[in-house]
Amino acid sequence: MHAMEISRTGLEVEWRRLEVISENLANAGTVRTAGGGAYQPRHLISGPRGEFSAYLDRSHASATAQDERLDGVMVYAIEPDATPPRRAHEPDNPQADADGFVTYPAINHAEQMVLMAKTARVYEANIVAMNTARQMYAKALELGMRG
Incomplete structure (x- = not known):
């Protein structure tokens, strides 16, 4: 070459x-992808x-x-990326789970x-x-x- x-x-x-x-x-800030989970970096x-x-x-x-x-x-x-996602307690967020946590990508x-x-x-x-x-x-x- x-x-x-x-x-x-x-x-x-x-x-x-x-x-x-x-x-x-x-x-x-993508908490829901087409697959349902947070974006995976x-x-x-x-x-x-x-x-x-x-x-x-x-x-x-x-x-x-x-x-x-x-x-x-x-x-x-x-x-x-193998880094686990970041969870934030946001009970008012419509994307929150039953415990009030929203899962964000670990970026x-x-x-x-x-x-x-x-x-x-x-x-x-x-x-x-x-x-x-x-x-x-x-x-x-x-x-x-x-x-």
Whole structure:
């Protein structure tokens, strides 16, 4: 894979992560879903597309074979958060149970906002890497045309 393609996979993963974070924040007050319970926050699990240990094992492969093993990143799964929901005593709320408690999703706004800022920075870093690779390819073409 080339540098621009690797950065593109990073952009795709981080964009999906931003979507998951946005969905969590948008549903922070959702006490009833179509399934009947409180919204279940989710988180994205990502990692290398190829076998990372194979890339690290440089003793048995040429540089060309190493480049072919660079596959970028991918989303492995989007899993529900295991944090138990928050219960608030609100007996006047129409969504309250028989004991007067309303079950809210366990979404930490500050944590989600920090993760969103971090994800945005990673997204920006992938754009910078992609633009740098594009400039390097353009310069290489320019130099090749001179020779």
